[in-house]
Structure formats: C-alpha cells, structure tokens
Amino acid sequence: MRYSNATNYALHTMVHLMLQPEDSAVGVQELAEMQHLSPTYLSKILTKLAKAGLIESTPGAKGGYKISRKKHEISFLDVIHATEGDTSLFDCSIHHEGCLIENVMRQAEENMKAELKSKLLINIAKEAEAKQK
Amino acid sequence: MRYSNATNYALHTMVHLMLQPEDSAVGVQELAEMQHLSPTYLSKILTKLAKAGLIESTPGAKGGYKISRKKHEISFLDVIHATEGDTSLFDCSIHHEGCLIENVMRQAEENMKAELKSKLLINIAKEAEAKQK
DNA sequence: ATATTAAAGACTCTTAATATCTTTAATTAA
C-alpha cells in the first residue's frame, strides 16, 4: 500500500504554484519540465486538482494554472483527496453492524487524516522558500 | 490506496485463532472455509503471519495453526506489518535533506500507526466474543 | 508405510496505476 506517484507530483506542483506571484498563470509545459514528466500525464493530475477547486485553469494563449482563492486554507489532505479519492483505506464490503475491526481501522485512518488536515500547504511552501535563500 | 484483502483475511484469522482453546491447532482448510477462501491462497497469508511470529504452525497430521505465545501483545499494527510490509506510505525516491513534505507525510502515517499499535487484537477478540453471546 | 498438513514454487488472471497519442474546445493576439 503506497500513495500514488500522482499524489507526489500534485503536492510538488501545489507548492510551486503557491510561490508564484499573484495572478500569474503557469502552463503545464513548464510544470511538467520542472518535474521531468510528460505534459499530458501531468495535465490529468492538474485537471483533478482543478475539479477539486484547489487550482484554477484558463485555456488558450497566456493561459495555464494558478492557485485558487482558497490558497491559505489548502491542506495536505485536500490535495490527497483530489488525487487518491476519499474512500476508506480499509473497506470491508460486508459492514457488519458495529464491527470492531472496522472501528479500529477507521479511527487509525482518522488520526492520519487529522494530521494531514492540520498542515497547510502554504506554510510548507513558505518554509521551503525561506530555506532556499 | 487501499489495504489489501490479505490484511482483512489476516485480521479475521487472527481474531478467530485468539478465541481457540489453548494448544488446539486449526488447519488452513477450516480457516479457509470460514472465510470462503481457497486454502492455498489463505495458506500464503498464514505463512506470512507465521514468519512474523504471530502464529505458530505445525505440519503433518493433527497439525495446523495456533496463536503464538505473544498472544497478549499482538497489535493491529503487527498484523498489518506482516501482510503489507513496513515500507512508508509516502516514499519519494529522492529524499532531499530535511524535506518538509516527507516530514508531514511521515508524521501523519506515524499517527495512524500509533493508533494501530495501541489496539491489541486480544481485546477486540474478547469483545467480539462477548457481543455474540 | 500411509495419511495429513504446512510451505514453496510456478503460474495465471485481474485490476489499478502509469503513461502516451490524438482530438476538441476555449482564449489571446495578430
């Protein structure tokens, strides 16, 4: 069980977009080169992020992607939900009433999600930027 | 990203073995029927559990599986490690020094694992048994 | 010896992730 590569790419892209000047759109071409990915592949991931409302896209010349207005509220969990979906990690198809096993597995997952929800991308981006200087 | 079915089967098998009378070995045949699985498939999972020291196997007539001496120490995490391996969920192959993204992802995973480690199977088994009565 | 049972190996099947190529639609700029 592993996070998909798509999640990794999404996180990096989000951090990068966070650090762009306001109102400057970045094209998938540039974003893909940065991470050594094919533009079409990254495009699929970006479309997911856009559908989740985390970034905004404008087609056409001078178009591209920029971070959404929610910039300062976006958590790791938001990005992960966009790429991985939000189904439970442990999904027993049976769901016996009040199942104790499920209870434990779900609670554990909640603990992970709580942490991911508490960490905002903007803070990581700023920290990373400060570090580089 | 989902836990494998194997983990589900392993957890159920462990709970079942926990509730067996002392020193009674149960064959894979019986364990497989219980969960509507093929014996050979379940056998692979059981072998993993045995290698991890969670159960003990004895081949030959009257053989089978029984819970290990560590019965009262076995956590959910132990079982999950046996079936899923213990590699990190988020594994960026690059590992930049002091990477902030990895930090967050790792911490979140630790929070999940802490919960899984704190829950002992024996307690769930006893509870489930009490419930059925 | 024979029956029983776990372990291991080789193999198949299915599914999800990864990735590419092509077409379509939207937007800008000339």
Added chain:
DNA sequence: TTAATTAAAGATATTAAGAGTCTTTAATAT
C-alpha cells in the same frame, strides 16, 4: 477572422501489484 496557444477529454497501450490456482516438497502423527 485567422492563427497560435493552451487546457480538457477520449482512446489506448504499458506496467506493476494484487489476487488466486495448481502442483510439488517436506514434516509430522498414527
């Protein structure tokens, strides 16, 4: 209006992992 640019969508191919079966081997009890 036309051409250039760029995201979105669709179709398809490739890869890797999970799920599962069948067969053979080794260990144990009777």
